[in-house]
Amino acid sequence: MADNATPTFAERAVQDAPTDYAQLRDWVAEIAELTQPDEVHWVDGSEEEYDRLAAELVEAGTLTKLNDDLFPHSFAAFSDPADVARVEDRTFICSEKEEDAGFTNNWKAPAEMHGILDDAFRGSMRGRTMYVIPFVMGHLDAEDPKYGVEITDSAYVVMSMRIMARIGTDVLEKMSREQAFYVPAVHSVGAPLAPGEQDVPWPCNATKWIVHFPEERSIWSYGSGYGGNALLGKKCYALRIASVMARDEGWLAEHMLILKLTNPEGRAFHITGAFPSACGKTNLALIDPTIEGWKAETLGDDITWIRAGHDGELRVINPETGYFGVAPGTGWSTNPNAMRAIARGNSIFTNVALTDDGGVWWEGMTDEVPAHLTDWRGNDWTPESDTPAAHPNSRFCTPIEQTDMLADEYRDPAGVKLDAILFGGRRKTTVPLVTEAFDWEDGILKGATLSSETTAAAAGAVGVVRRDPMAMLPFLGYDAGDYLAHWIEESGKADAEKLPRIYLVNWFRRNRDGGFAWPGFGENSRVLKWVAERLEGKADAVETPIGFTPTPESLDLTGLDVSDADLDDALKVDREEWAKESELIEEWLERFGDSLPASIRERYEAQKARFAL
Numbered sequence: 124m125a126d127n128a129t130p131t132f133a134e135r136a137v138q139d140a141p142t143d144y145a146q147l148r149d150w151v152a153e154i155a156e157l158t159q160p161d162e163v164h165w166v167d168g169s170e171e172e173y174d175r176l177a178a179e180l181v182e183a184g185t186l187t188k189l190n191d192d193l194f195p196h197s198f199a200a201f202s203d204p205a206d207v208a209r210v211e212d213r214t215f216i217c218s219e220k221e222e223d224a225g226f227t228n229n230w231k232a233p234a235e236m237h238g239i240l241d242d243a244f245r246g247s248m249r250g251r252t253m254y255v256i257p258f259v260m261g262h263l264d265a266e267d268p269k270y271g272v273e274i275t276d277s278a279y280v281v282m283s284m285r286i287m288a289r290i291g292t293d294v295l296e297k298m299s300r301e302q303a304f305y306v307p308a309v310h311s312v313g314a315p316l317a318p319g320e321q322d323v324p325w326p327c328n329a330t331k332w333i334v335h336f337p338e339e340r341s342i343w344s345y346g347s348g349y350g351g352n353a354l355l356g357k358k359c360y361a362l363r364i365a366s367v368m369a370r371d372e373g374w375l376a377e378h379m380l381i382l383k384l385t386n387p388e389g390r391a392f393h394i395t396g397a398f399p400s401a402c403g404k405t406n407l408a409l410i411d412p413t414i415e416g417w418k419a420e421t422l423g424d425d426i427t428w429i430r431a432g433h434d435g436e437l438r439v440i441n442p443e444t445g446y447f448g449v450a451p452g453t454g455w456s457t458n459p460n461a462m463r464a465i466a467r468g469n470s471i472f473t474n475v476a477l478t479d480d481g482g483v484w485w486e487g488m489t490d491e492v493p494a495h496l497t498d499w500r501g502n503d504w505t506p507e508s509d510t511p512a513a514h515p516n517s518r519f520c521t522p523i524e525q526t527d528m529l530a531d532e533y534r535d536p537a538g539v540k541l542d543a544i545l546f547g548g549r550r551k552t553t554v555p556l557v558t559e560a561f562d563w564e565d566g567i568l569k570g571a572t573l574s575s576e577t578t579a580a581a582a583g584a585v586g587v588v589r590r591d592p593m594a595m596l597p598f599l600g601y602d603a604g605d606y607l608a609h610w611i612e613e614s615g616k617a618d619a620e621k622l623p624r625i626y627l628v629n630w631f632r633r634n635r636d637g638g639f640a641w642p643g644f645g646e647n648s649r650v651l652k653w654v655a656e657r658l659e660g661k662a663d664a665v666e667t668p669i670g671f672t673p674t675p676e677s678l679d680l681t682g683l684d685v686s687d688a689d690l691d692d693a694l695k696v697d698r699e700e701w702a703k704e705s706e707l708i709e710e711w712l713e714r715f716g717d718s719l720p721a722s723i724r725e726r727y728e729a730q731k732a733r734f735a736l
């Protein structure tokens with residue numbers, strides 16, 4: 124016990140707590156006792172609070188206020204050059220049993236990991252403010268709201284969480300009233316300050332731990348201030364922990380965009396797309412169709428929760444409220460919908476370049492390259508410079524409500540019926556522009572064996588082909604084989620004839636000259652049109668050993684300047700390429716051992732046999 128004069132860290136953490144939810148108060152007190160912050164602030168989620176934090180971060184040099192005439196109410200942040208992406212090799216799933224984490228995850232025994240984390244977090248918030256952020260992923264008025272509380276010592280995280288999720292007083296009140304379960308999520312940049320020590324603009328620690336305890340449903344993140352490592356509602360909760368909740372409760376947490384596509388007759392199709400990080404989800408979610416009469420609206424760009432509805436349909440919602448989008452390549456010509464949302468302001472940019480008039484710029488934003496910039500590292504930059512002005516994984520963090528083409532159904536907790544699922548990745552070779560799976564099980568095989576070249580979204584080598592089941596490889600909270608079995612089980616709850624159709628897509632295949640065979644971006648609406656017309660039984664296709672691909676005539680190419688050679692390069696199923704691919708797929712499936720569902724192996728054998736014919 125402390126004497127009367129000095130309250131303990133625990134006492135100070137809850138003395139002004141705006142809740143009487145005892146379990147929550149106890150947990151916050153316990154974390155304060157461990158991390159020893161100077162102050163504790165319970166986040167209310169108000170605009171005044173956001174502006175106050177922004178002013179503090181501008182003062183500290185963490186944020187640069189942008190020119191209000193260009194990007195109203197917006198800021199740029201520049202991270203430590205060693206803290207620019209998710210760190211997959213420091214990400215752990217600490218289930219009780221190692222086999223439950225599966226071969227795709229790093230694992231340590233929970234007791235051992237708790238010991239490591241206790242040591243790391245002890246005193247880690249000294250000299251800093253500890254923020255308590257009540258949040259909900261998905262809708263607050265959902266049947267079963269998915270609450271969380273993030274404790275963090277980063278005001279940048281608080282500001283970003285306010286864009287990305289529903290946070291603050293309303294959430295805290297409802298959670299407290301219901302005494303509801305919440306996911307406890309603790310984040311520290313791991314850079315305590317000694318008394319009088321000067322802070323740096325982007326505090327972080329060379330050692331990083333991104334840890335999930337699936338049975339406890341808890342998250343501990345140490346050492347990084349960046350994106351998916353630190354905004355714990357996003358990948359850590361809404362994918363890794365949610366995938367485990369989904370397994371136990373009977374739903375699916377997926378790394379997918381949601382798009383509503385309406386044809387000229389007014390019929391709407393809801394399409395999700397699972398593509399690995401930096402492989403085109405945000406761009407497809409915000410597509411500006413180039414074909415006449417077709418309308419696209421978005422519901423989400425990164426995470427989708429899927430549930431079999433009472434009506435035998437699969438229904439989907441987006442649990443987030445903002446974009447944490449890849450900046451480079453997002454431009455007025457490639458993605459005007461994203462640009463318009465960004466230009467409304469209220470955004471935080473991380474690791475982009477600054478223009479001389481107080482705006483931001485990144486590669487691909489405009490066709491014209493500015494003559495002078497300050498690059499993401501703070502150095503002078505000109506078009507002659509030999510490094511990019513913006514980091515390849517620089518990001519814009521922008522409220523989804525600022526999107527002109529936001530679908531009304533985004534706001535509906537019941538979500539929308541799912542009509543088609545696209546699985547995609549970056550493949551220079553082998554994988555055609557679009558292939559319709561023969562049926563649902565064949566579609567699951569396509570998802571289970573999905574592959575892509577690695578990108579700058581995660582630390583490590585770029586451009587290496589790896590298998591990425593359902594684009595969830597870095598986001599699975601449990602064994603990959605059990606996850607595939609869960610997909611099969613959940614889809615069994617829907618009426619077979621109401622199940623979505625599954626397509627494999629690849630916008631990134633190269634032509635014989637090494638360029639992109641397909642122009643991509645808005646032109647992908649031509650592929651979406653083909654998908655919609657397949658769903659209606661209207662579009663023609665060629666049957667190949669891997670499924671149905673478009674006949675050149677069935678793709679609407681009106682007004683598109685694409686050569687026959689490029690089209691052939693984009694669409695072909697090449698037997699030699701697939702002979703190599705089959706070997707890689709076989710090696711991949713071997714790695715699952717006994718946990719691979721038998722039906723997936725059977726469908727793979729059937730595919731292989733079709734090539735042998």
Ligand SMILES: Nc1nc2c(ncn2[C@@H]2O[C@H](COP(=O)(O)OP(=O)(O)OP(=O)(O)O)[C@@H](O)[C@H]2O)c(=O)[nH]1
Pocket residue numbers: 398399400401402403404405406407424425447448449450451452453457580630631639642643644647
């Ligand atoms: N060539 C080509 N590039 C594309 C296409 N769609 C997206 N890209 C580029 O791919 C990169 C990543 O695209 P995003 O849409 O941000 O990818 P994402 O899947 O949302 O990435 P995360 O947010 O990291 O999960 C950007 O540089 C885009 O410009 C396309 O159709 N063709």
Ligand SMILES: O=C([O-])CC(=O)C(=O)O
Pocket residue numbers: 208209349350351352357358399400401425447580581
């Ligand atoms: O999580 C992040 O840092 C950014 C992101 O969306 C991804 O990598 O998929």
Ligand SMILES: [Mn+2]
Pocket residue numbers: 401404405406424425447448449
């Ligand atoms: Mn994205």
